[in-house]
Amino acid sequence: VKALRDDMHLLTGSYALDALSDLEQEDFGRHLQACPPCEAEVRGLRETAARLAMAKALRPPPGMQARVLAATYRTRQLPPATVRRPGQDQWPARMARPGRERSPGRHLAGGRPAGGRLATGQPGGGRMPRLAAAVAAASMAAAVALGATQALTQHQLDAARADNAAIARIATAPDARVATTRTSAGGTVTIIVSAGQRAAVIATAGMASLPHAEIYQLWVISPAGARSAGLLSRAGQAGPMLASGVRPGDRIGITVEPSGGTSSPTTTPVVAVPVPA
Amino acid sequence: VTECDDVADVVQASLEGQRVRRCLGSLTDLQRQSIRLAYYSGYSYPQVAQLLGVPLGTVKTRIRDGLIRMRDCLGVNW
Numbered sequence: 331v332k333a334l335r336d337d338m339h340l341l342t343g344s345y346a347l348d349a350l351s352d353l354e355q356e357d358f359g360r361h362l363q364a365c366p367p368c369e370a371e372v373r374g375l376r377e378t379a380a381r382l383a384m385a386k387a388l389r390p391p392p393g394m395q396a397r398v399l400a401a402t403y404r405t406r407q408l409p410p411a412t413v414r415r416p417g418q419d420q421w422p423a424r425m426a427r428p429g430r431e432r433s434p435g436r437h438l439a440g441g442r443p444a445g446g447r448l449a450t451g452q453p454g455g456g457r458m459p460r461l462a463a464a465v466a467a468a469s470m471a472a473a474v475a476l477g478a479t480q481a482l483t484q485h486q487l488d489a490a491r492a493d494n495a496a497i498a499r500i501a502t503a504p505d506a507r508v509a510t511t512r513t514s515a516g517g518t519v520t521i522i523v524s525a526g527q528r529a530a531v532i533a534t535a536g537m538a539s540l541p542h543a544e545i546y547q548l549w550v551i552s553p554a555g556a557r558s559a560g561l562l563s564r565a566g567q568a569g570p571m572l573a574s575g576v577r578p579g580d581r582i583g584i585t586v587e588p589s590g591g592t593s594s595p596t597t598t599p600v601v602a603v604p605v606p607a
Numbered sequence: 608v609t610e611c612d613d614v615a616d617v618v619q620a621s622l623e624g625q626r627v628r629r630c631l632g633s634l635t636d637l638q639r640q641s642i643r644l645a646y647y648s649g650y651s652y653p654q655v656a657q658l659l660g661v662p663l664g665t666v667k668t669r670i671r672d673g674l675i676r677m678r679d680c681l682g683v684n685w
Contacts, residue, residue, distance in 0.1 A: 340664070340668055341671075343672075343675070344651075344652040344670050344671070347645045347674070349646075349651050349670065371675075374678050375674045375678060377683045377684075378674055378677050378678040378683050379646060381627055381677075381681055381683065382631075382646050382677070
């Protein structure tokens with residue numbers, strides 16, 4: 331049994347690259363649920379795989395970026411639950427799917443069924459957590475994420491500590507702003523932004539679990555393009571995530587992507603929160 | 608948004624790309640080829656094994672070892 335488990339564990343890399351057969355992909359997906367260390371490793375390797383795209387797809391094909399952005403900006407924004415600032419985005423209430431073009435690679439090129447999952451424009455809701463509550467929630471999520479993983483390596487601990495320090499720095503910045511917005515995949519996303527530090531902390535809660543071949547991907551969307559800020563889990567609960575290079579006027583978006591992540595968003599964001607000025 | 612911001616973004620993206628390529632360069636040939644075929648060309652790992660003429664188990668471990676090396680080289684937090 332141990333040999334079998336060890337052998338299974340070797341599939342983390344291929345799974346992260348979406349290079350298993352459909353059957354194996356499903357088997358391994360089930361195995362992951364019972365194997366927290368495997369799940370943690372897969373998360374890291376998927377994040378790594380998402381970065382691999384940078385080497386190949388430095389520049390999207392001509393026209394693609396414009397189309398994706400046009401679609402992104404046409405996407406109906408769910409009303410932020412926080413105080414609305416005058417002049418803040420008024421998006422036409424119309425949905426559009428962005429271009430399908432992607433970089434080479436099966437998982438990148440593979441089409442996705444036209445989604446019925448995406449935004450239907452729920453009434454804005456949620457509440458604005460006080461900063462302290464948001465920080466507590468973020469720290470709690472980090473603690474839960476850590477506790478859930480039994481086999482922590484020193485590297486993970488160091489990384490978690492560094493993240494926590496960065497989260498604390500952003501959350502306690504004098505210019506920190508908090509916004510909580512509902513997503514069309516259910517649940518909410520909370521962002522804490524420090525314009526001075528050009529960084530944001532993003533935490534999600536209660537988003538719908540995705541099928542095994544899909545994952546939530548986080549983006550910093552500026553008029554110049556969308557930049558991946560990492561992968562969330564299929565359940566959207568990856569603990570608080572950090573995004574750097576965030577400017578007022580950018581949007582923090584989350585899309586549903588194939589399990590390895592992509593170099594550019596390929597679906598309409600389930601949420602796109604404007605970074606408060 | 609100024610043109611300057613666009614340039615900064617492109618430079619940033621290009622630096623990240625260079626970093627990924629540098630890290631790919633630190634892999635063994637078999638690790639790199641396996642990841643290239645599986646990720647960039649989209650082959651499944653049994654296809655990769657066939658293409659490279661190596662056993663299935665070897666490809667599994669090379670893909671995993673290579674990705675772990677990439678993860679550590681890129682400093683991916685996980």
